[in-house]
Amino acid sequence: MISELPFKSTIPELGKIIEGVLKAGEKVIEVYETDFSTEKKDDDSPITQADIESNKILKEVLGETGITILSEEDVDDKKRLSNDKIWIIDPLDGTTDFVNRTGEFTIMVGLVEKQKSVLGLIYWPTKKKMYLAESGKGAFCHDEEWEKIETTMMSEIQNCHALVSRHHLSEKEKKLLDEMEISVVTSIGSSLKVTEIASGNAEIYLTTTNKMKQWDTCASNCIISEAGGKMTDMSGNDLVYNTEIVNHENGILVTNGLIHQDALDAISRLDS
Secondary structure: OOOOOOOOOOOOOHHHHHHHHHHHHHHHHHHHOOOOOEEEOOOOOEEEHHHHHHHHHHHHHHHOOOOEEEEOOOOOOHHHHHOOEEEEEEEEEOHHHHHOOOOOOEEEEEEEEOOEEEEEEEEEOOOOEEEEEEOOOEEEEEOOOEEEOOOOOOOOHHHOEEEEEOOOOOHHHHHHHHHOOOOEEEEEOOOHHHHHHHOOOOOEEEEOOOOOEHHHHHHHHHHHHHOOOEEEOOOOOEOOOOOOOOEOOOOEEEEOOOOHHHHHHHHHHHHO
16 A cells, blocks of 8 residues: 655645555456456557456546546547646557466556646556656655656667567667667566666667557656656657647657667667
């Protein structure tokens, strides 16, 4: 149980929200330990009872804040576009990892204000680990207790540790890592790629796909930023949220911050 927060939050309901996320995590594990079935959504991505149950619990607790919710598992209500603040959630990030039983799946809750990610909460149910950040307050991880997390001070890109998707590593991404002369590469599922960089266990993650959506990055963007790192698109532009189109159309680059420009330079060289 998580009894207290690591900082004084501007969100009065944050304690209750954390309780709701933990409850969603319990439900996800409950389904994980059964012989669950998998269905396909319209975009051919998998969905399980865990996604549905987690979504229901999160919507209930977040609904009490009176702030609109954009969820991966619901129809997108475009009325959100007129709101300054919205929640963006992924009730089960890494459903493929859930189905394949790798244990590497998370629950993601992000708060957007004026199109920026201002609060991020990521819960890793199999490890009972929670990551939390709020703009200007720092980034924290709760295992046994809350601890501040920070990115590494590694500034030589060729000596960096890269994390890549377990399921979606493209030839172009392999070429980019070669261009950066990075040789230490580990595959890991879901938003854990970003929490690992935020925790100082790696330095870079990139994806060239245009299939990443705002619920895939909203929570982790605040966490990586508050830990001292950086998340942009593949051209170095900041990610913008609560827009008409929810896809990030120009990939994602996440680093410890110090090597971000070197990574962008390598991307530019390969594109030219």
